[in-house]
Amino acid sequence: MSLPFAKWQGLGNHHLVVERTDWALPITPARAQRILDPAFGVGGDGILEVSHEDDGTPRMTVWNPDGSQAENCGNGIRIIALHLRDAGRLPADGRILTGGGPVEVAVLDDDRVEVRMGRARFPAGEARETLAVAGDGVEFAEVSMGNPHAIIEHPDPSSVVRALGPAIETDARFPERTNVEFVRAEGPSELTMRVWERGVGETLACGTGACAAAVAAVRLGGLTSPVTVHLAGGDLEIAVGDDLEVTMTGPAEEIYRGALSPELVRALEEL
Known part of the structure; x- marks a missing residue:
């Protein structure tokens, strides 16, 4: 049984891309955990599983290293856009389905991807809360952003992401857990951000997190759109509309292609 994959990265957020029709072995939470284990599997921040609806519309399913699924992945959607473009299967309207709703993508001349991420929401209202x-x-x-985010202003985001991220992710305030972004304003349209991703841990970048951070910065912090978000893996440009429609622009690239070894496939069959 051959289980092929491609390894991609978007600002250092690295994922396996697999086509559901190419995998005779369904992905399950336990199998995702084993595949994404850096010691006993391929390793990665997630698996991006590509499938297609009956009308041909592509869908991205995101598997986290802990076996859970994420509703969306901003870096992942740019990866899938280029993956589909390279395969000649990117729809003319750029529409891709995610667990958090449909998005629209456009590949620019410099191979960056512009993504209409949909409308952001403040589930508890446009205000800050206090968490113990x-x-x-x-x-x-x-x-x-279709998935949950907690945005926290801090003068040194790098110093607290590992110390506070896990506790905030799993706090009872967030029954589905949450992604956690620590941000510092660098100017009227710039943010530095570090992220603790739900089900993953600290990563070099989070696209939906950058979108959420820019939304909070514009609506609550007085920044001007578009906002350049400086992540550990590079920069994203986030435009926030008056109606909270968000557009993200950034890069992605393929690293290599391969197939799981027969030994790993046998181990997965037993899970």
């Missing part, structure tokens, strides 16, 4: 974490009160803004 490790004995201290932490202010955050809750933003949904």
Whole structure:
């Protein structure tokens, strides 16, 4: 049984891309965990599983390293856009389905991908809340991009992402857990951001997180759209409309292609 995949990265957020029709072995939570284990599998921040609806519209399903599924993945959708473009299967309207709803993509002349991410929401209203974490009160803004985000302003985002990220992700305030973004404004249209991703941990970039952070910065922090978000793996440009429609622009690239070994396939069959 051959299980082929392609390894891609978007600003260092690295994923396996698999075509559901090419995999005779269905992906399950346990199998996703094993495949994404860096010691016993291929390793990665996620698996992007491509399937197609009856009308031919492509769908992206996102598997996390802990076996859970994410509703959407901003870096992942840029990867899938280029993957489909290279295979000659990107729809003319650029429409791709995700667990968080449909998005529209356009590949630009420089191979960056522009993604209409849909409308952001403030589930608890356009205001900051206070959360008790490790004995201290932490202010955050809750933003949904089809998946949940908690945005926290901090003068040194890198210093707290691992210390506070896990506790905030799993706090009872977020029954489905949450992604956590620590941000610092660098100017009227710039943010530095570090991220703790739900079900993954610290990563070099998070596209939906950058969108959520830009939305909070524009609506609650007075920044001007478009916002350049500086992540550990590179920069994204996020445009936030008055109606909270969000457009993300950034790069992605393929790293290599391969197939799971017969030994790993046998191990997966037993899970």
